[in-house]
Amino acid sequence: MLSTFTDVEVEYLCHGVPLADYQPTKADHRRQQEAVRTHEWVQRQVAKAPPWTEERRERMRELLGPPIPPWELQRWRLRLYCGHIVEAARIRKSPRPDGGVCDKEACPECCLDPSVIVAFEPLGPLADPPPKKRSQKPSRPSRKPPADRRSKAELAAENEALRAELQALRDQM
Template sequence: MTVEYESYGLPLDEYQLSRADHRRQSEADEIAAWVERQVAKAPPWSEERYQQLQALLDSHTAPPPWEYMRWRVRLYCGHIQEIERHCRDARPDRGTQDTRCSECGKNPSVIVAFEVIGAVAEPPKAPKTKSQNTTSRRGRTSRRTKADLEAENSALRAEVERLRRSDTK
């Protein structure tokens, strides 16, 4: 599956916030406030419940670094950051549309412009395997025919039989 990465605006250029940007930021702020109210209403967790959650989170393994892409993004607050998203995602603002700004701390701060930079890391190279038809030092192939194998088998059997006879004497 090939992903065609999208870009929107130029994060490093001047950027004028649009009405859609203001609307998305307002929605993100409302969602964050609603979540905080819900969490405040929730009953406290026992130590056992925390440990169960921790065990569940510890059992999850993060994908390797070569499965992530680096993106340059401009946030609603105006700051520019580099973030990472899974390589399946054609846009960094899908799914997780809000981001905490590492400079001013605004949380959430929606992504208003973005461009792909590249992979976080290169995947490891596959180990080289020797092919069946390798060439020996003399230039002939090392692949043997059925007749060669049968002749060698007969010679080895004769050698084993000879050794048996000499051992019994």
């Protein structure tokens, strides 16, 4: 059963009651077994892969961009397959802690990795956004060049074409 909580931007979903007593269902057992098999397969594939160079690591950091600021994260209470209850932070734009994709978490208490999420509820934002800074000067709108303005390269190409046409006319005389 899913219920919802509305934030300013997102309608967060709830599944079950993480703090209530819970007995894993057959579906939970099946999802956990599948998660373990998938995790083991990924570990085998990673072990076969060549090690990354520092350049490749740096390129990956560039592609991923800066870390997500805390005010863009939502806190969640999760009940894991192993029975432990943990808090986790996820991006606020997602209505579920699993993002609809990865419904497992490593348990910090018993170290079961992965442990499927069997119940979850939103707790609120991880942090408040920073206050907006007031600029001392009013910002001017950016000036855009007129639509009929051409680039230097376009003008140079047109100039060269006109010179060639002029030379062709002179040669005909």
